[in-house]
Amino acid sequence: MDILQSLLQGFATSLSFSNILAALIGAGLGIVIGAIPGLGSVTGVALLLPLTFQMDPITGIIMLGALYYGCMYGGSYSAILLNIPGDAPAVVTALDGYPLSQKGLAGKALFTANLSSFIGGTVGIIMLTFLGPVLAKVGLLFGPAEIAALILLALCSIGWLLGDNPGKGLISTFLGILLSTIGLGLAFGQPRFTFDSMYLLNGISFIPLVIGMFGFSQVLDMMVNRINTSGLTDKLGLRDSLLDRKEVLRVLPVSLRSGVLGNLVGILPGAGATTGSFLAYVMEKKVGRRGQDLGKGEIEGVAASEAGNNAAAAGSFAPLLSLGIPGSGTSAVLLGGLMMWGLQPGPLLFQQNADFVWGLISSMYLGNVMAVLAALAIIPFLVKLLRVPHAILIPVIAVVCVVGSYSVNNSMFDVWFMLGSGVVAYFMSVAKYPVAPLLLAFVLTPRLETSLRQALDISRGDPMIFFNSPIAVTLLSLILLFVLYPLAKSLFLRSRKKSDA
Amino acid sequence: MNNESAYAQQKRPWLPVIVTLLIVAIGVTWAAFGLFKYGVWQNRGPGAGFFPVVAGSGAFFLGLIELFRKQERAESGGIKSIWPALGMALAIASIPLFGMVIAMSIFVMVWMALIESQRWWKSLLTGLGTGIALYLLFGLWLRVAFPQGIIIQLLQ
Numbered sequence: 001m002d003i004l005q006s007l008l009q010g011f012a013t014s015l016s017f018s019n020i021l022a023a024l025i026g027a028g029l030g031i032v033i034g035a036i037p038g039l040g041s042v043t044g045v046a047l048l049l050p051l052t053f054q055m056d057p058i059t060g061i062i063m064l065g066a067l068y069y070g071c072m073y074g075g076s077y078s079a080i081l082l083n084i085p086g087d088a089p090a091v092v093t094a095l096d097g098y099p100l101s102q103k104g105l106a107g108k109a110l111f112t113a114n115l116s117s118f119i120g121g122t123v124g125i126i127m128l129t130f131l132g133p134v135l136a137k138v139g140l141l142f143g144p145a146e147i148a149a150l151i152l153l154a155l156c157s158i159g160w161l162l163g164d165n166p167g168k169g170l171i172s173t174f175l176g177i178l179l180s181t182i183g184l185g186l187a188f189g190q191p192r193f194t195f196d197s198m199y200l201l202n203g204i205s206f207i208p209l210v211i212g213m214f215g216f217s218q219v220l221d222m223m224v225n226r227i228n229t230s231g232l233t234d235k236l237g238l239r240d241s242l243l244d245r246k247e248v249l250r251v252l253p254v255s256l257r258s259g260v261l262g263n264l265v266g267i268l269p270g271a272g273a274t275t276g277s278f279l280a281y282v283m284e285k286k287v288g289r290r291g292q293d294l295g296k297g298e299i300e301g302v303a304a305s306e307a308g309n310n311a312a313a314a315g316s317f318a319p320l321l322s323l324g325i326p327g328s329g330t331s332a333v334l335l336g337g338l339m340m341w342g343l344q345p346g347p348l349l350f351q352q353n354a355d356f357v358w359g360l361i362s363s364m365y366l367g368n369v370m371a372v373l374a375a376l377a378i379i380p381f382l383v384k385l386l387r388v389p390h391a392i393l394i395p396v397i398a399v400v401c402v403v404g405s406y407s408v409n410n411s412m413f414d415v416w417f418m419l420g421s422g423v424v425a426y427f428m429s430v431a432k433y434p435v436a437p438l439l440l441a442f443v444l445t446p447r448l449e450t451s452l453r454q455a456l457d458i459s460r461g462d463p464m465i466f467f468n469s470p471i472a473v474t475l476l477s478l479i480l481l482f483v484l485y486p487l488a489k490s491l492f493l494r495s496r497k498k499s500d501a
Numbered sequence: 502m503n504n505e506s507a508y509a510q511q512k513r514p515w516l517p518v519i520v521t522l523l524i525v526a527i528g529v530t531w532a533a534f535g536l537f538k539y540g541v542w543q544n545r546g547p548g549a550g551f552f553p554v555v556a557g558s559g560a561f562f563l564g565l566i567e568l569f570r571k572q573e574r575a576e577s578g579g580i581k582s583i584w585p586a587l588g589m590a591l592a593i594a595s596i597p598l599f600g601m602v603i604a605m606s607i608f609v610m611v612w613m614a615l616i617e618s619q620r621w622w623k624s625l626l627t628g629l630g631t632g633i634a635l636y637l638l639f640g641l642w643l644r645v646a647f648p649q650g651i652i653i654q655l656l657q
Contacts, residue, residue, distance in 0.1 A: 047643065167563055167566065167567055171524055171563045171567065174557075174560040174563070175524065175527070175556075175560060177552055177555075178557060180552075181535075181556075185549055188548070190539065190549045192539055216589075219589075223585040392627055394612070394617075395627075396627075396631060398585075398589055399608065399609060402589075402592075403601065403605065407645045412596065419589055426586075430516055430517070431516060431520035431521065452547055456545065456546035457545075460545055
C-alpha cells in the first residue's frame with residue numbers, strides 16, 4: 001500500500017501541464033535521435049542534459065526519461081525500414097523487422113515494435129516500482145562468475161540460433177570474438193592486434209561496424225541486385241499497419257515474457273539492453289510457438305527483441321536509484337545529472353528524496369505513454385520512406401552511413417572502417433555467412449573477458465568459483481543444454497534417417 | 502542482406518572459397534599471436550591471448566571443415582559491388598577537400614545523374630536537399646564538428 005500511495009503522490013507531482021509537455025518533447029526528440037544511425041540514447045541524454053539544468057529537477061528528469069524511452073523506440077525504425085540498426089539492441093530487431101519490411105509489412109513491424117516496446121517498458125517499470133530495491137539486491141548476487149556464465153550462455157546460443165548453417169553461424173561468432181580482442185583490453189591493460197595504429201588502441205567502435213555491416217552492405221546489395229519494392233509499397237497506409245486481433249494476441253504473451261526477462265537482465269550491472277533483447281529473442285526461439293520461423297520475418301521476433309530491450313532499460317534504473325550503480329551507459333550519464341541536481345542516488349535516496357524518486361518512477365510511466373503516442377503518430381510518415389524511389393534512396397542511405405559513422409567519435413578513420421566492414425559483410429553474405437552473430441559476439445565478448453578474469457582473480461585461479469555458485473551452475477547447465485541438445489537432436493535425426501533408409 | 506533477392510546461376514563458385522580461406526587465415530593469425538605473443542594463461546587466470554587462441558582456433562578448424570564441405574550456391578552479384586564501393590571511397594576521400602556537407606551533396610548529385618541516370622535538375626535538387634538537411638540536423642542542431650574541407654577554409 002505504501003508503494004501505491006507513494007506512486008500516486010508521484011503522479012500528483014509529475015502530471016502537470018509543463019511536465020506532460022516536457023515528456024512529449026523529450027519523447028519526440030528521443031524518437032528522432034534514436035532513429036538516426038550513429039546517435040543513441042547516451043548521445044541524446046548527454047545533449048539534452050545541459051538544457052535541463054535550468055528546469056525544475058523533476059521536469060528535467062521527466063524530459064530525460066522520456067527521451068531515453070523515445071530513443072529505445074526510435075532505434076528500431078531504421079533497423080526495420082532500412083536494415084540499419086540505430087543502436088546495438090536493434091541488431092536483434094533487424095533480424096525479423098527487415099524481412100517483414102521486404103514482405104511489404106513494414107507498417108505492421110513498426111506497430112509491433114511500438115506496441116511491444118510499450119508493453120515491455122511497462123512491465124519493466126511495474127517491476128521497478130514494486131520490486132526495485134529487491135531487484136537491485138538480486139542484481140548484486142551476480143558477481144563476475146555469474147555474469148561470465150550469463151554472457152557465455154548468450155554467446156553459446158548465437159551460432160546455433162542464427163542462420164541456416166550452424167557451422168557458418170559459429171564461424172561468424174568466432175570472428176566477432178576475434179574483432180572484439182582488438183585494442184587495449186580492459187582486463188589486461190595490454191594493446192592487442194593494433195598493428196601499431198593509434199586508431200585501433202581503443203578498439204573497434206561498434207556503431208561504425210554495425211552501420212557498415214548492416215547498412216552499407218545493404219546499399220551494395222541494393223545496387224547489385226536491384227530489388228524491386230514497387231509492389232510492396234501498396235499496403236503502407238495506417239490501416240494496413242494496425243495489427244488485427246489475432247496478431248495482437250500473438251504479440252502480447254511474447255512481449256510480457258520478454259519484458260520480465262529483459263527487466264531481470266537489465267538490473268544486472270553492465271549486462272545491458274543488448275543482452276536483454278538478445279536473450280529474450282533466444283527464449284522466444286526456444287519456447288515460442290513460431291520459434292522455428294524466427295529470423296524469416298515474424299512479428300514475434302520483433303516483439304521479443306523490443307520488449308526485452310525496453311524492459312532492460314527500465315531495469316537499469318533499479319541499481320541506479322537503489323544502489324547508485326548505473327546499469328547502462330545512459331543511466332551513467334543520468335547519474336551525472338542526478339548528482340548535478342544535488343541528489344545522491346543510493347539506499348538513502350528513497351528516504352531523503354522520496355518526492356523526487358516517486359516523481360521519477362511515475363514519470364517513466366508518463367514517458368512511456370508519450371513515447372508510444374508519438375511513435376504511433378509517425379508510423380504513416382515513416383513507412384512513406386519506403387515509397388522513395390531507389391534512385392534517391394540508395395545514395396541517401398550511403399550518405400547516412402557516412403555521416404552516422406563519423407558522428408560517433410568525429411573520426412574519419414571510423415568512416416573508412418565503416419566502408420571496409422560494409423564490403424567485408426557484403427562478401428560474407430554472398431558466401432552465406434550470417435553477419436548478426438558476429439556483431440552480437442563483438443558486443444558481448446569484452447564483458448565476458450573482463451568478468452572471467454575478475455572471477456578467476458577473486459578465486460586466485462580456482463575454477464571452482466563457477467561451480468560453488470548456484471546461479472552460475474544453473475547458467476552453465478543451460479549452456480550444456482543449448483550446445484548438447486541441438487547436437488544430440490541432429491545426431492538422432494541422422495541415425496533415424498539412416499535406419500529408415 | 503536480402504534473402505529474397507533473385508539468385509543467379511552460380512558464376513563464381515570460388516567466391517565463398519576465398520571468403521572461407523580468408524577466415525581460416527585470420528583464425529590462424531589470431532591464434533598464433535595469442536599463443537606466442539600475448540600468452541594464454543597468466544597470473545592464475547586467462548591471459549590476453551586466451552580469447553584470441555580459443556576463437557582463432559575455432560574459426561580455423563570450422564573454416565577448414567567448411568572448405569571440405571560441398572560449397573553452397575553463392576548469392577548473385579559478388580564482384581559487381583566493387584564499383585559502388587569505389588564510388589563511395591572516392592566521395593569519402595574528397596571530404597578533406599570539400600568538407601563533409603559539400604562532398605556528400607556532390608556524391609548524391611553525381612550518383613543520381615551518372616549511375617541512376619536521373620534528370621539533372623532532379624539530381625541537383627536532391628543533392629542540395631541532402632546538403633541542407635545534413636547542415637541543419639547535424640551541424641546546427643546536434644553540433645557535430647564536420648570536417649570543413651580545405652576549400653572552405655581557404656575561402657574563409
